[in-house]
Amino acid sequence: MFNLPRYLKLLNPKLITQHVLSGDWLVLIAGLLCVLYLFQTLWSGEHAAKVQIRLGDKIYATYSLNQQREVHVHGKLGDAVIVIAQGKARFSKSPCTTQYCVHQGWLSHAGQAAICLPNQISLELMGDAKPYDALNY
Amino acid sequence: MKNTHIQTTVDDHRIAKLAAFAILLHMVEAVIPSPLPGVKPGIANIVTLYVLYQYGFATAAWVSILRVFASSLLLGQFLSPTFILSLSGAVVSLAALWLAMHLPKRYFGPVSLSILAAFGHIAGQLLLVRFWLIPHAGVAYLIPVFASAALFFGLINGLITAKLLYNKR
Structure with a gap:
């Protein structure tokens, strides 16, 4: 057909x-x-320089990816652990039931994001200059 | 018992027939597996475009919107996010067609209209996704893929429409 x-x-x-x-x-x-x-x-494929952690609708913190670090963030459900290492970042522990954020794994490129809706925490990787600012209004 | 009749015009019958054809194409497309959800040839849009050329904008709009509603009922997606996405795509794509049909006909044929409508379609859907379903910049990553698909399928659908219109005359 x-x-x-x-x-x-x-x-x-x-x-x-x-x-x-x-x-x-x-x-x-x-x-x-x-x-x-x-x-x-x-799709610049640009390696990210920073990770921005958001809690609810506020920016919680912004860290350089050029370090080894564990960040504990207290979200709506409980403590989430975000690991930063070798220019990458990921959720390594989250109190949410779905665990989508953890399964998403390492983020390394500018523009990538991991969102944990139940716990209201999100990660967004940024380059030195945010590549698509115009879409963010 | 009183016999009630809904008066139907020739136009109504024509719209119904054309919409039925568009729905058929939509159904055919629904069973084709797609590498990425949302990337589809959009062959039902050939009908919309053809109707626009043959019978004008109002008929095309009717056919397109009826197709969205009826197809979603047949596929069991009525009022689901899929349906709303489909509807927003169709509405923005019709808006793009309405603007594009005022371009000089000598230079801009069905291929232009088809490509512009395809871009309108993804623009409508992506705006909805961005502001309603996934209110986050993460969707931006997929935009280039959708845009390439729109350009590619818009071109082919435009060629098919041109061929249909040309053969008819």
């Missing part, structure tokens, strides 16, 4: 030259630039 190879065959040169008008090329190129720009800004 619906087969992918046949669907992809629609990308043939004849069909493209026949149906893509000059303005369409403009839209296509603009779209491509837009996608490239998004990849570059959001």
Whole structure:
């Protein structure tokens, strides 16, 4: 009924030259630039420099990732332990029942985040300059 | 017993037929496995675009919104987050189409409209995800993937629509 190879065959040169008008090329190129720009800004792959810990709606603390450290944060349910080591950070202990935050493991790139909703604690890794400030309003 | 009749017009019948076709495509797509939730070809949008060209914006909007409602009922997702996402995508994508249809027709064909609608679709969904489902910047990581998919599938769907319109004339 619906087969992918046949669907992809629609990308043939004849069909493209026949149906893509000059303005369409403009839209296509603009779209491509837009996608490239998004990849570059959001997937910079930049190693993070700092970790920001949030408790509820407030910023609890910001630490450099360039250290070995255990941070104990008292959340809504109890004590959570956040470990910082070798430019990475993770939840190593959390009182929540789901443990999603712990299973998420090490975060190392700027922009990555781990959120523990039950305990209301979140980690967000940041580069030297936050890469997508514009999206944060 | 009084016999009550709802008066239906030719337009209503046409909208119903076209919406049924869009729903069919939506169903077909629902069973195709996707590498990432949310990345879909959006082949039902071909119908919306085709209808926009053939019958105008109002009919296209009807077909698109009816498709979202009926498909979610058939898939058992009515009023679930999936449905709301689908609806917000459709609404923003229609808004994008409405703006794009005023571009000069000589230079901007179905391919432009399809790509712009696809971008509108993900923009609508991502805004909703950002502000309602996952109010955190973590979603930003997936935006480039969604944007590439929108561009790619927008192009192919636009070509299909162009082919359908062209063959008809």
